[in-house]
Amino acid sequence: MTLILNVLAAIGRGVLGACRVLGAVVLFALEGVSHILRPPFYPRLIGRAFVEIAYFSLPVVALTAVFTGMVLALQSYSGFSRFGAESAIANVVVLSITRELGPVLAGLMVAGRIGAAFAAEIGTMRVTDQIDALTTLSTNPMKYLVAPRLLAGTIAMPLLVVIADILGVMGGWLIGTAQLGFTSASYLTSTLNFLQPMDVISGLVKAAVFGFVITLMGCYSGYTSRGGAQGVGAATTTAVVSSSILILALDYVLTAAFFGS
Amino acid sequence: MSSTPKIRLRGLTKRFGAKTVLDGVDLDVAAGEGMVVLGGSGSGKSVTIKCILGLITPDAGSIEIDGRDVLAMPRREREALNDRIGMLFQNGALFDSLPVWENVCFKLLAQKRITRAKARDKAAEVLAQVGLAASVGDLSPSELSGGMQKRVGLARAIAAEPEIIFFDEPTTGLDPIMGAVIDGLIVDCVKRLGATAVSITHDMASARRIGDTAAMIHKGRIVWTGPAATLGHSGNAMVDQFANGSREGPITMELRK
Ligand SMILES: Nc1ncnc2c1ncn2[C@@H]1O[C@H](COP(=O)(O)OP(=O)(O)OP(=O)(O)O)[C@@H](O)[C@H]1O
Ligand SMILES: [Mg+2]
Numbered sequence: 001m002t003l004i005l006n007v008l009a010a011i012g013r014g015v016l017g018a019c020r021v022l023g024a025v026v027l028f029a030l031e032g033v034s035h036i037l038r039p040p041f042y043p044r045l046i047g048r049a050f051v052e053i054a055y056f057s058l059p060v061v062a063l064t065a066v067f068t069g070m071v072l073a074l075q076s077y078s079g080f081s082r083f084g085a086e087s088a089i090a091n092v093v094v095l096s097i098t099r100e101l102g103p104v105l106a107g108l109m110v111a112g113r114i115g116a117a118f119a120a121e122i123g124t125m126r127v128t129d130q131i132d133a134l135t136t137l138s139t140n141p142m143k144y145l146v147a148p149r150l151l152a153g154t155i156a157m158p159l160l161v162v163i164a165d166i167l168g169v170m171g172g173w174l175i176g177t178a179q180l181g182f183t184s185a186s187y188l189t190s191t192l193n194f195l196q197p198m199d200v201i202s203g204l205v206k207a208a209v210f211g212f213v214i215t216l217m218g219c220y221s222g223y224t225s226r227g228g229a230q231g232v233g234a235a236t237t238t239a240v241v242s243s244s245i246l247i248l249a250l251d252y253v254l255t256a257a258f259f260g261s
Numbered sequence: 262m263s264s265t266p267k268i269r270l271r272g273l274t275k276r277f278g279a280k281t282v283l284d285g286v287d288l289d290v291a292a293g294e295g296m297v298v299l300g301g302s303g304s305g306k307s308v309t310i311k312c313i314l315g316l317i318t319p320d321a322g323s324i325e326i327d328g329r330d331v332l333a334m335p336r337r338e339r340e341a342l343n344d345r346i347g348m349l350f351q352n353g354a355l356f357d358s359l360p361v362w363e364n365v366c367f368k369l370l371a372q373k374r375i376t377r378a379k380a381r382d383k384a385a386e387v388l389a390q391v392g393l394a395a396s397v398g399d400l401s402p403s404e405l406s407g408g409m410q411k412r413v414g415l416a417r418a419i420a421a422e423p424e425i426i427f428f429d430e431p432t433t434g435l436d437p438i439m440g441a442v443i444d445g446l447i448v449d450c451v452k453r454l455g456a457t458a459v460s461i462t463h464d465m466a467s468a469r470r471i472g473d474t475a476a477m478i479h480k481g482r483i484v485w486t487g488p489a490a491t492l493g494h495s496g497n498a499m500v501d502q503f504a505n506g507s508r509e510g511p512i513t514m515e516l517r518k
Contacts, residue, residue, distance in 0.1 A: 121358075129354035132316045136348040137368040137417070138340070 028146075028220050035140065035147035042148050049152035053114050053211070054159055060113065061106045065164035068101050069093055069171025077180050089180065090190040093172035098195070098203045099259075102164040103157075104251050107210035110157065111243040115218040118149060119239035122222025123232035131223070146219045150212060157211025158204040165200065202258040209254065210247050217243040265328040267292040267425065267457040268313065273322035274481075275308055282308050283319065284481030290474075295451050295458045297472035297489055299503060301512065304478050306461045307351055310427045313459075314348060315339055326425070344372060347423035351430050351461075353414040355402035361388070361413050362398035368421040387416045392442055408435045415443060419450050426450065428460040432467050444470040465492055465504050477503065479512065 076092040122145055125131050134141040169191055176182040218239045225235035266289040273286040282305040290296045300306050311317040313324055315331065324331050331339060347368075355364050362384035369375040375383055385395035391412040402410060411434055418426060431447060432440035444467050451458045451471075462468050468475060472489030477500050485497045493504040502510030 125356075129350045129352060130356055132311070132314075133348070133350055133354040133356070135316060136314055136343060136346065138344050138371045138421075139367070140340075 024224075025216070025220055028223070029150075029216050031142055032146045032150050032216070032219070035143040036151050038143075040143070042144060045144065045148035046152050049149045049215075050156050052117070053110065053152055053215075054156035057106075057110050057113055057156075057160060058163070060109045061160050061164050062167050064105050064109055065097070065102065065167040066171040066174075068105060069097060069168035069173075070175045071171075072096055072101070072168075073172040073175035073180065077175075086180070087190065089176060090172065090182070090187050091194045093176075094169050094191045094195055095199060097168035097172075098165050098199045099255075100203075100251070102161045102168055103203045103206040103210060104247060106157065106160050106164045106207065107214065107247040107251075108244055110160070110211070111214045111217075111240055111247060114153070115214050115239040115243045116236045118215060118218030119222040119225070119235045120232055122146075122219055123225035123235040124222075126223060126225050127228055127231060141223075146223065149215045149219055153211035153215030154208050155211070157207040157214075161204060161207035165203065198258070202254070205258075206251060206254050209250055213246045213250065214243045217246065264292070266290055266325075267294070267327065268459070269323075269325040269328075270309070270313070271323045271325075273309065273312060273319050273324065275305070275312060275317065275319045281481055283312070283322075285322065286478065286481065286483055288476055288483055288486070290457055290459055292457055293451070293455055295448065295460070295471050295473045295489075297468040297475045298459065298461045298478060299463070299468065299475060299492075299500070300461075300478035301503070305481055306478055307429055309478070310348070310429060310459065310461065314346065314427070315343065344368075344421075345424045347418040347421060347426040349411075349414050349418040349426075349428045349431055351433075353402070353410040355410055355413055355417070357402050359401075360398065361400050361402060361405070364402065364413060365398070365416045365420050367417060372421070374421070383420070384416075387420045388413070390419075390446060391416045392439065408439060411435060412439075412443065415446070419446075419454075422454050423456060424454070425457045425459070428458065428462075430461055430463065432462065432464055440464065440467060441470070447471045465506075468492055468504075475500075 072093045073089055076089045077086060080086050080088055125145070131141045131145070134144055173184070173187050173191070176187045177184050221235040221239040221242070225231045268288070268290040270286050270288040273283050274281070275283040286309055298306050298309070308317060312319045319332070326342060331342065334342070356367070359367070362381050363370070365384040365387050366375060366380040369383065370377065370380055381398060384398045388395060388397055393409065393412055393416070397405070397409065397413070402413065405413065411431070415428070415431060418428070428447060432443050435443060447458060447460065448471055450456055458471070460471055462471070469489055469492060474486060475489040475492055476483050476486040478484070479499060485495065485500045487495050487497075493501060495501055495504070499511050502512055
C-alpha cells in the first residue's frame with residue numbers, strides 16, 4: 001500500500017513540477033510578446049537575430065530539403081509502382097514537403113542550431129551578471145534580449161520553409177526526371193495541379209509557430225539558467241530537447257486543426 | 262543625522278534556501294558620502310547591493326532611497342530610479358557582444374542622451390578618465406586583460422554621471438598604482454558629481470582613500486560603522502582584526518557550508 005502511495009506521490013510531484021515549468025514558460029512568453037509590441041524597439045537586434053536564424057541556417061535547411069525531396073520520390077516510386085500509381089509521385093512529394101516535412105525538418109534543424117546558440121548566449125550573460133547589468137543600464141533585459149529574438153524567429157522560419165518547399169520539390173523533380181522517367185513538364189504539371197493554397201499556407205503557419213517555440217525555449221532556458229558553465233550546458237540541452245519535442249507535438253495539434261475534420 | 266539619508270536599509274533579510282545570507286542589515290548612507298563596506302568573503306556584501314538595485318528581492322526589511330520605499334514602488338518609478346544609479350559589477354559583467362565603446366556609452370545610448378555618432382568620442386573621453394587609450398574603444402571586452410575589463414566596467418558605471426554609484430571591489434585585480442588611480446577617480450566622481458558612492462573593498466589602503474565612512478558586515482549584519490580613517494584602530498576588535506588582517510581575534514574562519 002505504501003509502495004503504491006509512494007509511486008503515486010512521485011508521479012504527482014513530477015506532474016506538479018511540469019505544470020510549474022509550463023506556467024513559467026507561458027508567463028515568460030506573454031511577457032516577451034508584450035515587449036515586442038511596446039517601444040523602445042531594437043531594429044538592429046531584430047536584424048542580427050534574423051540574419052543568424054534565416055541566413056546562417058539556410059545551408060543546413062537547404063540540404064535537408066533537397067535530400068528529403070529526393071528520398072520521397074524514390075520511396076514513393078518503389079511503393080507506388082507495385083500498384084501502378086507512379087503518376088502520383090509528384091503529388092506525394094509536394095504535399096509531404098509543404099504540409100509536413102518542410103516545416104518539421106527545418107524546425108528540427110533550426111532548433112539544433114538556434115535553440116542551442118540562444119540558450120548558450122543568454123545563459124552565459126545570466127551567469128556572468130550581464131543580464132543584471134542591463135537592468136542597471138536603463139534597459140529591460142526581456143525587451144533587449146528576448147523580444148527581438150522571438151520576433152525574428154517567428155518571421156524567419158516561414159521564409160526558410162518557403163525555400164525548403166521549393167528545394168524539396170526540386171529534389172523530387174531531380175530524381176523524377178533523371179531516374180524515374182518523368183519529363184520535366186509532366187512532373188511539374190502534376191506537382192502544381194493538385195496543390196492547394198492551404199497546403200502551403202498551413203505549412204507556413206506551422207513554421208511561424210515553430211520559429212516562435214524554438215526561440216522561446218532557447219531564450220527561456222538561457223534566461224533562467226543558474227550556476228556557471230554547467231548550468232549553461234544544461235540550459236543548452238534543455239532548449240534543444242524541449243523545442244524538438246514541442247515541434248513534434250505542436251505539429252500534430254496544428255495538423256489536426258487544419259485538416260482534422 | 263538630521264536630513265534623510267540617501268540610502269536607508271532597515272532589517273534587510275535574504276535567505277537562499279536554508280542559508281540566511283542577510284540577517285537584518287541596517288545601514289544609512291548620507292547624500293554625497295563615500296561609504297565603504299567591509300566584510301569577509303561570502304558575508305553578503307554583493308547581495309546587499311543587488312537588493313538595493315532591485316536585482317534580488319529581499320525576504321524582509323525595507324530599502325529607502327531619498328526617503329522613498331523602493332520595494333513598494335511601481336515598476337516604472339523603480340526603473341526611473343535606476344536611471345540615476347550606476348553599478349560596477351564585481352566581475353565586470355561587460356557585454357561581450359559589443360565593442361568597448363558601446364559598453365561604455367550603453368546607458369547614455371539607452372536613454373537617448375547621445376547619438377551613436379557621438380558615442381565613440383564620449384567613450385574615448387570616459388576611457389581616458391580611467392587611464393585607457395581611445396583605441397581600446399574598438400576592442401571587444403574579451404580582448405582585454407582583467408584589470409582593463411575592470412576599468413572599462415568602471416567607465417561604464419560612471420559614464421552616465423549617476424547620483425548613486427555602487428562599486429563592487431573596484432580595485433581588486435589591479436596593480437597598486439592603478440588601484441590608487443582608480444581610488445582617486447572614485448573620490449573625484451563623488452566630489453565632481455556630488456554622487457553618493459557605496460564601495461565594497463577588501464583593500465584597507467583603498468578603503469581609507471575612498472571612504473568617509475566605513476561599515477563592517479559579519480554574519481549577515483552590520484556590526485560596526487564609523488569613520489573610515491579610524492580603520493585599524495577603531496576600538497572594535499572585529500574591525501581591527503579585519504583591517505589588520507590578523508589571524509587571531511573574534512572572527513574565526515569557520516568552514517562555510
Ligand atoms: N543567486 C544566489 N543563489 C544562491 N546563493 C547565493 C546567490 N547569490 C549569493 N549567494 C550566497 O550568498 C552568500 C553571500 O554572497 P555575496 O556574493 O554577497 O558575498 P560577498 O560578501 O560579496 O563575498 P565576496 O567578497 O567574496 O565577493 C554566499 O554564500 C553565496 O553563496
Ligand atoms: Mg561580492
